[in-house]
Amino acid sequence: MTTLQMNGISKSFSGVPALRSVDFDLKAGEVHALLGANGAGKSTLMKILTGAYEADEGSIMIDGQPSSIQSPQAAKALGIQCVYQEVDTALIPYLSVAENILLDQQIQTKGLINWRRLYEQAEAVLSQFGFSIPVKKLVESCTLSEKQLILIARAAVQKARFIIFDEPTAPLSNHETERLFQIIEQCKQAGMGIIYISHRLAEIFEICDRITIMRDGQRISTKATAETNMDEVIASMLGKSFSEEFPKTVVPIGETILEVRNAKGGKVRKADLHVREGEIVGVVGLVGAGKTELARLLFGADEWEDGELRVDGRTLRPRSPKEAVEAGVVLVPEERRKEGIFVEESVARNLSVASLAKWSKRGFVQKRAELEQAENIVRTLGVKTADIRQPVGHLSGGNQQKVAIGKWLQTDARLFMFDEPTKGVDVGAKSDIYRLIGSLAAEKKGILYFSCEFPEVLGIADRILVMFEGQIVKEFGREEATQESIMYYASGGG
Structure with missing residues (x-):
């Protein structure tokens, strides 16, 4: 039975379409992969589902009933949770592991916090999944993989019906990845719907039941995993064959x-x-x-x-x-x-920050020279941005990485x-x-x-x-x- 449907979802930013009448559905007890190159529209679609953005057009149905999701709180109330790739944006570093896991309950608690009960609850959910993290440990001293596991535990505590996993295995070891897949299987058996976003295609074919591919803000296809293959998926994502995954140019080795x-x-x-x-x-x-x-x-x-x-x-x-x-x-x-x-700074400033002395005179940045150089680097690296003056944090992950290199x-x-x-x-x-x-x-x-x-x-x-x-x-x-x-x-x- 279909549990969640997104119908005809469209969204534009400053007149530029990001999503064009996208349909997506999620069944109870399945893992549905959402794939696409950077800028395909995956993140925008998921931000609409989690209440971070409002769609310009389209509707969301849960259990056959129209649902209005105008805020992250509204999404959580409907059982929609997201385990984000950028873990530090979703956790409070100066709070403990237990406090981060049970954050929503603490916000709603009136009066004094029962610390003993808080720690016991956190330990119970961690042990349920086989995670071994000291619950009194501050999150700022946790490893990347531990932070990821904390987010998964938080989603479980909040009794999620639908969980979005955004690149969940990126910071995990092989053993932790295997354990995560076991947890996802447990979620399936419990009737949860899982949206799985990953660029590791081997994972997709290992754990996903269906695959939806997006490109240029549109849904290209939805197929059962057993009915497609990696070459077909890559070609659909890129709109062309990807015959050389690792281009290697042989150059002379010097001193x-x-x-x-x-x-x-x-x-x-x-x-x-x-x-x-x-x-x-x-x-x-x-x-x-x-x-x-x-x-x-x-x-x-x-x-x-x-x-x-x-x-x-x-x-x-x-x-x-x-x-x-x-x-x-x-x-x-x-x-x-x-x-x-610097996520809040512009693309141009990020590209010039390591060499500001070149674009400065008597302590003042020469804006025109800075912008011209940034434009050159953007063209050279193929950075996809509407304007080099926009915050770099608004770019997709791959384009942020190009700026970090540039x-x-x-x-x-x-x-x-x-x-x-x-x-x-x-x-x-x-x-x-x-x-x-x-x-x-x-x-x-x-x-x-x-x-x-x-x-x-x-x-x-x-x-x-x-x-x-x-x-x-x-x-x-x-x-x-x-x-x-x-x-x-x-x-x-x-």
Whole structure:
């Protein structure tokens, strides 16, 4: 029985159509995938369902009855919950795990809070799903995967009938992903309807019953998962064949740019590596292996305990990102909204912020020069934006990532570090990012590419370093590496 229907949904922003008469339905006890390239309209459609936006046209029916969803509170009252990809936007960092899980109940509570009961309730729901997180722990000290699990627990507490999962596995380890799929199966058996948004197509074919594909604000197709395949899905999403998922340009390898010897600090216990001109070096490992921590250490964001770093023969140990940037080392971080961009600032200002000295005179920014340069970068990178003056936070995830990369292009950077650069990015934008990285290599830049996605590292890297428990434990040449051999060392083999 169909439980939820969205009929003829249309929405425009400043006269530009974002959705054009979109139909979508969700049945009780099914997982329905919603797919599309960045800018296809998925987020806008879901924001209408969750009450963040109002549709210009169309209707929403729940159990055959017209439903008015004019606010997030109204959506929650109808049992509609969302587990967001950007977890930090949905959690309160200075509150505990328990307080975040039971946030709505606390808001409605009059008088004093029964803390003992609060903690017991939180522990009960976490144990129900097999999550092991201290309920008194502050959310600001939780890992990305823990924050994701907290959001799932919150949705369960609020007795959701319909749950939207937006890129839920992006911050999770393989084990946590498997556990999430078990939880989704439990939700199905309980009669919940699940809308599943992910750019990891293998997941879609593993757990989803139906697939709806959107493109350019329209619904292209809805099919049972068993009646389609990955090639067909990708072609429908892009409107064309996607024959080369990992474009790799072979360029000459030059002199050594970066040398790291016995790097140690925080979670990084020992790292030796080097990167040469034109070379893309992949650093792979499972979640928690220390990849992000190594990137932060080389960027001066975390404190060194021991070791040596040399850039173009010059020895330094960066004590801040400023020192790293001055030495020619830049980082595109994993958490782009939190650390890579200023979400409330314009696209133009984000693209100029790393090189403001070039566009300033006597302490004043030369706006015309800043805007002209931003326009050039937007054209070069293919950033989709209605206006370079609009807040970058309004762009899709893939376009935000292009801006996070673009801000470094006007610096004198010699080494570019990318930490999970395609997380939450659709297949079209991924291809753009791979090509951009290839073009940087062709300009004799050195590339350090940190990722837990083994196939993409195998596709674009010249050499591959494997991390396990804070150490680089194995090096592979491009031709000798396989997913199986990488997993062996990433799991502690050898």
